[in-house]
Every structure is written in C-alpha cells, then in structure tokens.
Amino acid sequence: MKTLVLNSGSSSIKYSLFDMGEQSVIVSGLIERIGEAESRHRFELHLADTEARCDEKNAIIGDHRQGLQNLFTLLSECGALKNAAELVCIGHRVVHGGEHFRQPVLIDADVIEQIRQMIPLAPLHNPANLLGIEQAIEQLPSVPQVAVFDTAFHQTLPPPAYHYAVPADWYRQYGVRRYGFHGTSHYYVAKRAAAHLGQDLRALNLITLHLGNGASMTAIANGQSIDTTMGMTPLEGLIMGTRCGDIDPALPFFLERSHAFSFSELENQFNKHSGLKGICGENDMRAIHRLAEQGNESARLALEMYAYRIKKYLGAYYAALGHVDALVFTGGIGENDTWLRQHCCDNLHALGIEVDRNKNQSGDAECFAINSDSAPVSILVVKTNEELEIALQSLACVQS
Structure with a gap:
C-alpha cells in the first residue's frame, strides 16, 4: 500500500511517498522556487534492493501544476510509482481547519469550499494548501484525497483555554479564538512517548x-x-x-x-x-x-x-x-x-x-x-x- 503526502507552499511542494505496510519512506523531496527563473527539485530515493541516494534537478517550473507533473514523472521514472492505481490515497497538509474540522476528512467540493472560507484565518498558508489539493485532484482524479489539519488535535481545548478576553461577538461573528498549530507533530510525538513509556x-x-x-x-x-x-x-x-x-x-x-x-x-x-x-x-x-x-x-x-x-x-x-x-x-x-x-x-x-x-x-x-x-x-x-x-x-x- 502506497500513500503520497503533499505539503504545498506558496512557491514549493514538499512530498513523501510511503510504503504503508512497512511505514517507510520510498521517495521524499522538495520542489522549490516554483514560478522563479530556475526551480529546484531535491529528492531522496529509498528503493528496495538499491542504495539510498540523493539527487537534485533544476528546471523551469512555472506553477504547481508543472511541479506535480515533475513529481509524478520522477516517481514513474525511478520505479517508485508505476501508475495511479498503486496509490491508496494522497494526504494533504492543511494548516487551518477552524472549528469545522476535528478529524481528517475525504476531500470533496464541500471540503474545498470550507477550506477556502478559512483563508482569512490563515492567509499565508491555506491558499497554497488549497492550490496543491486542486492540482492533485485535477491530475489524479481517481485517487482518494484526504485533508489533515494542523489545528485538529487542538479542538479538544476547553473554552477557558481557547477564548480570548475580547468582545464575545468577535468569536461568534469572526471566529476569534485560540486554534493552535503543529497539532500533527504534537500528536505523533505524544504517541511515541506513550509507547516508549509503555503506557x-x-x-x-x-x-x-x-x-x-x-x-x-x-x-x-x-x-x-x-x-x-x-x-x-x-x-x-x-x-x-x-x-x-x-x-x-x-x-x-x-x-x-x-x-x-x-x-x-x-x-x-x-x-x-x-x-x-x-x-x-x-x-x-x-x-x-x-x-x-x-x-x-x-x-x-x-x-x-x-x-x-x-x-x-x-x-x-x-x-x-x-x-x-x-x-x-x-x-x-x-x-x-x-x-x-x-x-x-x-x-x-x-x-x-x-x-x-x-x-x-x-x-x-x-x-x-x-x-x-x-x-x-x-x-x-x-x-x-x-x-x-x-x-x-x-x-x-x-x-x-
């Protein structure tokens, strides 16, 4: 089972292709300087029966569509992904899920619209995350796509912790509250800590x-x-x-x-x-x-x-x-x-x-x-x- 993880930035795409049976990375990399005079694609291959190797390719990548095409070409050429049918799903990092998203969710038109509505809460991140989602769906429409939100783990904060001492209408009308971030990392290391402690x-x-x-x-x-x-x-x-x-x-x-x-x-x-x-x-x-x-x-x-x-x-x-x-x-x-x-x-x-x-x-x-x-x-x-x-x-x- 193979799962591709995408983290789309305003001028970059960070990615990792996993073998979920082994929970191991097959290919990981970063496409950066998208839209600039010369873009850079750095990647690491961890293929079975071959030594791990790092490489870098420079090219003109005008937009995220080209960036994903570049990525899928690499995955095909190196033998990491023969076709889209090998992918169980694509997981997308989304920075802000507001109060609406407490768990990962399969992406459909309604989810895309909800992420779009939260752009005012994360104007530097959500537009880029959304761009990666839309381009991945366009290029691989048959593959299930999942949004995983940085804010989701913190949706268990109690009201005294997430409210600010500002006019109450600001929360109801504008969504002003503590949301928190890095939730995926905090949850992952908490699980690892519990396993280490045997509890x-x-x-x-x-x-x-x-x-x-x-x-x-x-x-x-x-x-x-x-x-x-x-x-x-x-x-x-x-x-x-x-x-x-x-x-x-x-x-x-x-x-x-x-x-x-x-x-x-x-x-x-x-x-x-x-x-x-x-x-x-x-x-x-x-x-x-x-x-x-x-x-x-x-x-x-x-x-x-x-x-x-x-x-x-x-x-x-x-x-x-x-x-x-x-x-x-x-x-x-x-x-x-x-x-x-x-x-x-x-x-x-x-x-x-x-x-x-x-x-x-x-x-x-x-x-x-x-x-x-x-x-x-x-x-x-x-x-x-x-x-x-x-x-x-x-x-x-x-x-x-």
Whole structure:
C-alpha cells in the first residue's frame, strides 16, 4: 500500500511517498522556487534492493501544476510509482481547519469550499494548501484525497483555554479564538512517548515542545490537548526563528501612532523579522550558538530569552495539568540542541524535572530519555515525523 503526502507552499511542494505496510519512506523531496527563473527539485530515493541516494534537478517550473507533473514523472521514472492505481490515497497538509474540522476528512467540493472560507484565518498558508489539493485532484482524479489539519488535535481545548478576553461577538461573528498549530507533530510525538513509556496515551499527562523555526508547546491531559501556545495565528506564544511570539497587544498601536508604521508593515516585521532574527540578526540556532561562543552579547541574549520563555510556559502548563508524567522535546531544535534542553529545565527540581547531563549529551536514537534516574518526570527526546502521521491518518480515513 502506497500513500503520497503533499505539503504545498506558496512557491514549493514538499512530498513523501510511503510504503504503508512497512511505514517507510520510498521517495521524499522538495520542489522549490516554483514560478522563479530556475526551480529546484531535491529528492531522496529509498528503493528496495538499491542504495539510498540523493539527487537534485533544476528546471523551469512555472506553477504547481508543472511541479506535480515533475513529481509524478520522477516517481514513474525511478520505479517508485508505476501508475495511479498503486496509490491508496494522497494526504494533504492543511494548516487551518477552524472549528469545522476535528478529524481528517475525504476531500470533496464541500471540503474545498470550507477550506477556502478559512483563508482569512490563515492567509499565508491555506491558499497554497488549497492550490496543491486542486492540482492533485485535477491530475489524479481517481485517487482518494484526504485533508489533515494542523489545528485538529487542538479542538479538544476547553473554552477557558481557547477564548480570548475580547468582545464575545468577535468569536461568534469572526471566529476569534485560540486554534493552535503543529497539532500533527504534537500528536505523533505524544504517541511515541506513550509507547516508549509503555503506557496508554489516554492515561498520561504530557508537555510536548515542538521547537524549530516555528515553535509551540502543548499541554496534553489524558491524551488530549488542553492548551497550546500558538493562538488564532502561529504568531502567538514562544519566541521563534523570525516570529516574535507573545508581546504587549498595544505595541502595534504605539508603533503605528508614534512612528508611522502601517499595519501591513508591522505584520511583516512581527512574522519575518522578529524572534531570534530580530534580537541578534540570525534565526539559525546553530549560527546563534557559534556567535554566542565568540562573545556576541546579542546572540547570548537571544538564547537566554528563548529558553526563558519556554521555562515560563513549562511552569504554566504544569499548573494547568496538575501533574506531569513527561516532557517531550521535538523539532529540529528540540531534537538536537542539548544546551537548550538543559537550560529550559534548569532549577525545576521542585517540579520533579531534572536533566541528566550525560544522557542529554549522548542520546541519538529516535526516542530516548534524558532525565535523571531519580526524577519523577520523564524527559524524552522524540524525532517527529509529521509526514508519516499525515500518511497514517489519511490511510485510516479512507479505510474507515
């Protein structure tokens, strides 16, 4: 059984073709710079009886239709996919499902229209996700297509957690509320953590930390999300690579009124030029560590601020949950940055959170523990796999 996962961006298509029997990747890749003078298609092949290999092709890919044609040509030429009949389904990542979508769903005309209506909630993401869906349906109309939503896992948030203290009509008329994102990743690593601990996820309280260029944390009670740091948009919460996270809501009004910033300019600054990049000029955590080691004070400040914001939310979510069985670090930073994991958890012994420095430095499995043996709270590092989770949910959807 083969399932194709597509993540369509405004000028890119990220994809993975899975053998669902083995839950293994056959081909994965990224088509980027779509619509530019020269596009790039990077991919990795993991075919049976052949060594894995990486390759790159440059071509002119004018739009997403051409991008998918390029993809399907590659899959055919390398023998990964002989014809569309080999595909059980295509799973699409969709960033925003609003309150309407709590589970993955087979895509039809009504679903497409619902995703279109939610574009105001995710103007940077949903249009591109929708474009990928429409082009995939056009090219492979006989293959079932499934939408898997980043927001779905957080639809279990209780009202006190998802409402904002703004006029109540804003929620009813405009959908203003906390939705949360990265739900596919938070759910995947929560399941992996439960398996590692040998317990039923429905019996566990977890705090999951998805730390990458985009970053969010989720409080999970008995297997369900009850709070998460991202809000109505992915801008709220933790400090991120280029996003500011939590700020004083009056800051945009001050800058507009006193310094003539337009709101569109402020939106661009808060999303693309703030966060770590705004503090020290870099948003790659590896580069920031190098600068800090060279004595760059702005880089040191960025690291301390990043860890401090996470620690504040750890305390808040511990209080919200009442007790915590495990912390789960994931994402490119969460999986690889030993300094950050240590500093996020420093001086939290009273909460039962204590990192073993040797375990933290030496672990390299897809799931491993870094807590001290005597600590009551497990601290796990789990390699996330959002594409596999989308494939699993898509397959379950078409088989139900």
